[in-house]
Amino acid sequence: MALTILAVDDSRTIRDLLKLALTREGIVLHMAEDGASALSLLQDLTPDAIISDINMPNLDGFGFIEAVRRQEKFRTVPILVLTTEAAPELRARARAAGATGWIVKPFDTPKLVRALHMVVGRVD
């Protein structure tokens, strides 16, 4: 079964990069450009993992993650945040909101894919 991932980022460039990197791995990618539209997508979608930016209009990453975690069916879904720098306080806030891990932008594709596979337990 192909992995299904929801990626949320307001930057088209980042979305394109994610699309390029992940679809090449055979991952089924759904995308949203802000937290609010991502939440509405999740009404009909149960991804294996979620990748989310932090700074976004219409519900930022922290709020989005908190809202996702409050839902019973997403209590244990792995959520990775995309942060621009490895700022420890951003990570701490993301973690407090319920994030599983983080990816530092500009992301390194193999590392992103490896991290994704690890958090969903798809390790060869």
Place this chain on the structure above:
Amino acid sequence: MPNNPLAEIRAGFFAECEELLETLHDSIAALNVEAPDADLINTIFRAVHSIKGGAAAFGYERLVDFAHRYEGVLGGLRTDHSLITESMRLMLMQASDALEDHVESARGATSPPTEGDSILAELQMQLGQVRDQHDQDDFFYQPVALDLSTLGVETAAWQVVFAPQGSLYSNGNEPLFLLRALRTLGATDICCLTEGLDSGLAEFDPMQPALSWRLSLPAEIVEADIREVFEFVDGLCVLTISRQPRPDPWIESATIEVIQPSPEANPAPSPRQKTDTIPIVRVDLERVDRLMNLVGELVINQAMLAQSVADAGIAPNSPVMTGLEAFTKLTREVQDSVMMIRAQPVKPLFLRMSRLVREAAISTGKQIQLITIGEATEVDKTVIERLTDPLTHMIRNAIDHGIEPPAMRLAAGKHACGTITLKAQHRSGRLMIELRDDGAGIDRAKVMRIAISRGLIAGDSPQNENEIDNLLFMPGFSTANSISPLSGRGVGLDVVRLAIHGLGGRVSIQSQPGEGTVFTISLPLTLAVLDGMIVRVADQTLVIPLSSILETAALEPNDVRAIGSGLSVLELRGGFLPLFDLGVELGFRAPIRHDDGGIVLLTRHEDESRSALIVDTIVEQRQVVIKGLHRNYGHIHGISAATILGNGQVALIVDPTDLLSRPPLPPSDMAIAG
């Protein structure tokens, strides 16, 4: 400390010596001096030879020297059985005792015994042997200190203790996935710690994590790689990563009974006390086998029960079905666990070989590198254990007879350094081990000359290249111009073949003069189950290993082309494949016309060739338990084993490679020298 590869190998050598000495004593005791059994004398000879070979690898000079001289005596007896008398048998016993003392002295680093020398001298005199020149002049062994850095192994394995906190789970992390990621770094020994559950059910808080894990990882892993796995859970768990002296996981995983030295209980050091006592896993193989068999029965039983329940038309959500599902799952887990006791990576075996190559390169003055591929390939422990001797012999042969001295290699336009490649892989449900050298290849003219001069074949019998190469597997065959301390007196390839056959395997040689020789060993994984396709043909139910089936197709009579003498080929997508009727090949029916179709299985063989097998119908695909037939029926052409199906019916498991191969050459075991 015993926690390094060298100490493990050394401990393994002494354990092996104990077995060999036992064999030696038993065989000498069983020797009938009136009519000595050639096989028994060969067994005696090889036991001493094996001890010598191992001792040489560790630089136990005195032991090697004694074993070498003893071997010389036995070599004399091997060529002339009439020399064996009752008094000589007693002397052989004494010499074996002396050999045992030498082994113990090597183990305990004590001064070697001397009484054995006079026995050997007496034996040599009785046999009319002049003292072997090797003993005096050119046989010496230069011990070489083992440089662990060349193994790329530090002495201490990593120990990781990992205790998740509740927040780890609530943030979407999963310990199982972290452990899985760790396993990609290397063989990981995982122990789940359940102290958190000890307080009992009353105290148990399901919302709080109760489990933690202790892991042992190979020493060569870089710490940063371990840390990276735990990057996301840093702060959400208690994590310690340290280098701990711990036995390597493959040793421990085999341990059933842990033998610990107990100084209080054993105040007087016994002569057998081990200097390198590591928690060794000494399992009586029979017990493991019995467990394996019982689990096999359990699986069959469970399949039969499932069938009865299905036939009884019980509702899927009934308690019976729920219970049966749980039972099925448990059975599967028990089966996997039992397999794991026996499945081990071939790495320790390969490690042993790399040391052998280094030592042998020094003692022969040749330059040799060993490349090992597929060290993580897992196979039944018995297979690994019983491969040590054959592989040792084969590598020594490759070094002694295959790889040329540097000057000769340069003259032939090769690199001065010879290469031996040792490769393990799973293919078609079997373990394939390939030993390749880039040496001179087999000198077939010389092989023929020697075989004729030894009376192994008649002078005028024509032999093709493959048959000539296979003469190397005859007992007593040795092409070395002089006896070498390394590969000895022609013990070698016959042992290899017998040992491989004993495991239900095959060994073949391919040689290109000037370019080198490739030995290919093919072994069953002997893991007691197999994924098979159940087929019907000529009213028989048979199992074909799924691993050898590439695809299945309906048989179109128009695609069959007869090519004379009863043979036909199948035209498939523009190519042609040899076509066989499984029922005919196994003698279940006479050749028939397949006008009304049937099914063809496209099978792939170990040599990558393909063929098409006609069957009547495919019943299903399922896992079957292998029941060996060798013990009761010997080798049956085309059949590897049998199984019992869910309905209690016995079905034969087909070995397509064996079935479609030419019947093997008759065993040459009868040609024992002397």
